[in-house]
Amino acid sequence: MKSYQEMSKEELLQEKESLKAAYKEYQKMDLSLNMARGKPAVEQLDMVMDILDVLDSKSEMVAENGIDVRNYGEMDGIPEAKKLMADMMGTKAENVLVFGNASLTIMYDTVSRSMTHGVCGSTPWCHLDKIKFLCPVPGYDRHFAITEHFGIEMINIPMTEDGPDMDMVEQYVNNDPSVKGIWCVPKYSNPQGYVYSDETVKRFAALKPAAEDFRIFWDNSYVVHHLYEDRQAELLDIISECEKAGNPDIVYEFASTSKVTFAGAGIAAMASSKKNLDFIRKSMTIQTIGYDKVNQYRHIKYFKDLDGIKAKMKQHADILRPKFEMVDEILTKELEGLGIGTWTKPLGGYFITFETLEGCATSVVKKAKEAGVVLTGAGAPFPYGTDPRDFVIRIAPSYPTLEELRQAAEVFVLCVKLASVEKLLEA
Ligand code: PMP
Numbered sequence: 001m002k003s004y005q006e007m008s009k010e011e012l013l014q015e016k017e018s019l020k021a022a023y024k025e026y027q028k029m030d031l032s033l034n035m036a037r038g039k040p041a042v043e044q045l046d047m048v049m050d051i052l053d054v055l056d057s058k059s060e061m062v063a064e065n066g067i068d069v070r071n072y073g074e075m076d077g078i079p080e081a082k083k084l085m086a087d088m089m090g091t092k093a094e095n096v097l098v099f100g101n102a103s104l105t106i107m108y109d110t111v112s113r114s115m116t117h118g119v120c121g122s123t124p125w126c127h128l129d130k131i132k133f134l135c136p137v138p139g140y141d142r143h144f145a146i147t148e149h150f151g152i153e154m155i156n157i158p159m160t161e162d163g164p165d166m167d168m169v170e171q172y173v174n175n176d177p178s179v180k181g182i183w184c185v186p187k188y189s190n191p192q193g194y195v196y197s198d199e200t201v202k203r204f205a206a207l208k209p210a211a212e213d214f215r216i217f218w219d220n221s222y223v224v225h226h227l228y229e230d231r232q233a234e235l236l237d238i239i240s241e242c243e244k245a246g247n248p249d250i251v252y253e254f255a256s257t258s259k260v261t262f263a264g265a266g267i268a269a270m271a272s273s274k275k276n277l278d279f280i281r282k283s284m285t286i287q288t289i290g291y292d293k294v295n296q297y298r299h300i301k302y303f304k305d306l307d308g309i310k311a312k313m314k315q316h317a318d319i320l321r322p323k324f325e326m327v328d329e330i331l332t333k334e335l336e337g338l339g340i341g342t343w344t345k346p347l348g349g350y351f352i353t354f355e356t357l358e359g360c361a362t363s364v365v366k367k368a369k370e371a372g373v374v375l376t377g378a379g380a381p382f383p384y385g386t387d388p389r390d391f392v393i394r395i396a397p398s399y400p401t402l403e404e405l406r407q408a409a410e411v412f413v414l415c416v417k418l419a420s421v422e423k424l425l426e427a
Contacts, residue, residue: 003339004420016421023371023418026411031372033408038190038350039399040263044319048261048312054301061297069293075284077269081296085269087306089220089255090237095271097280100291103221103256103268108146110217110252110270113283114180115150119213120249120279125152125180134172134182136164138353138381138392140190143183143219147383154383157182159192163200170207177210181217187235188222191381191394192353193346195233205241207250215276216251222349223255224313227321231347239271248273257299259316259350260309267292267299320350323397327352327409334413340420343395352395353381354412360419361390367415373408 007015055061061069063078076082077098086093099106118124125131132153135144139159147154155172157164163186172179184204186196196204204216218238226232242251249272257266270280303309328345331354335341343354356364361378368375376394379385395412397405 001337003337004417004424005339007424009425012421012425016418016425019414019418019421023367023414026371026414029372031407031411033372033400033404033411034374035396035400035405035408035412036374036376037399038259038396040259040316041319041399041401044316044398045262047315047319051261051298051302055294055298059301061294063293063297069297072289074293075281075288075290077267077291078293078296078300080300081267081293082269084300084303084305084309085255085267086271088224088257088309089239089253089269089271090223090235091239091253091271095239095273095277096269097271097277097284098267098269098291098296100268101256101265101295102258103219103254103270104142104146106254106268106270107143107217107219109287110215110280111146111150111152111181113280114213114215117283119180119215120275122213125150125213128178130178132172132176132179134164134169134179135383136182136184136189137383138191138387138394139183140185140219141376141380141385143217144383147181147183152180155179156383156388159189159194161194163194163196166200166203170203173210173214174208175210179209180211180213181215183217183219185219185221186238187220187233188225188346188349190222190349191351191376191392192344193349193351194344195235195347198236201236201238201241202245204251205238205245205247207247209250214250218251218253220253220255221258224309225259225316225350226313226348227317227324228347229314229317233347239273242273249275252276257309260312261299261302265295267296320398322402323400323405324352326402326405327395327397330406330409330413334410335416338417338420341416350396350398352397354393354395354416356391356393356416357420357423358389358391360416360423361387361393363419363422364393364412364415367418368411371411371415373411373415375412 082093253271256268
């Protein structure tokens with residue numbers, strides 16, 4: 001098969017005409033498909049409905065330490081929830097605080113608290129002239145939205161298959177005291193599905209920050225979200241690596257059960273050092289008299305322990321895996337050898353990243369939309385919504401049904417081809 005780059009102008013023009021005809025056919029179908037957000041499918045949510053059966057009016061409602069989960073108090077979370085979330089993150093219960101229904105809120109609050117009250121006694125960030133965060137790209141748009149919201153300057157750090165470019169990270173963190181944080185999704189990263197290597201984790205733990213209030217924001221949201229039983233990625237525990245490196249305070253880790261039970265109605269937690277947690281507890285006592293311990297208790301009754309979570313994740317994987325594989329199959333069948341795109345093949349998480357020819361991503365997303373397929377906006381996985389090379393597209397295969405996904409992926413490849421032909425004809 002000839003790649004598009006090898007085609008003559010005439011061949012490209014001919015290809016363009018036949019692609020346009022096919023595109024028009026799709027437009028006539030009045031499709032309304034969505035591959036934009038990483039939402040669990042209805043089928044996945046249905047599969048967890050029995051969590052609502054574990055409590056009723058006759059339930060005991062007493063945590064293992066004897067406290068009544070229906071009442072105020074136990075601000076850190078009930079002990080068994082701390083243990084469950086610690087086991088999920090691969091750390092110790094003493095390092096964990098359990099919060100409310102979503103981890104993004106904890107991340108927002110953590111940045112917000114640092115702005116207004118500093119970090120463990122340092123100057124509040126809002127009193128400093130310049131605050132910067134490092135942003136591995138492509139990354140999670142909602143992370144970047146938080147730092148943008150607080151006027152924090154964001155610096156792009158290229159991702160590799162092993163994690164962020166650590167030479168660059170070290171260069172910034174170890175030399176620039178205005179660099180206060182970095183956003184990381186270390187396992188099955190959003191959107192590439194990459195997993196940080198042991199060396200990357202160790203280099204993070206061994207950072208020598210120029211700023212005493214620098215922190216790594218380690219968003220381990222896909223920690224148990226494997227697609228394959230026999231090919232599960234392993235990630236080193238950042239908390240113990242930081243302890244070993246003599247840097248116990250430089251990391252906050254976040255996780256939730258949003259994509260284990262119900263999105264937005266799960267439980268969320270943070271893990272960190274005693275010093276950091278003690279500082280955070282001080283604000284927490286002002287913010288709340290306690291989070292939703294009934295939901296924590298419900299999750300404990302439902303899962304019992306980490307094995308319960310793992311068993312549920314296997315069921316989620318059985319629904320998600322065919323979707324990822326179908327997208328990969330269609331991309332391979334339709335695009336392999338054409339020289340107009342590459343894509344990741346994640347072993348977990350919720351996303352696939354597609355890279356177009358430079359300057360084509362916006363055009364692909366627009367064309368797809370006009371044919372009834374909504375994709376995540378081009379540029380979204382970058383700070384300020386700007387992809388400097390306009391070539392990254394995040395594909396979220398989880399929500400549509402398999403049949404919808406097939407159609408959406410077929411429209412997508414057609415749009416990639418059409419945008420590429422147009423680009424090459426421009427040159
Ligand atoms: N972090 C990442 C990397 C995510 O992809 C998502 C969900 N898309 C979240 C956090 C949101 O987690 P939560 O529901 O716990 O706020």
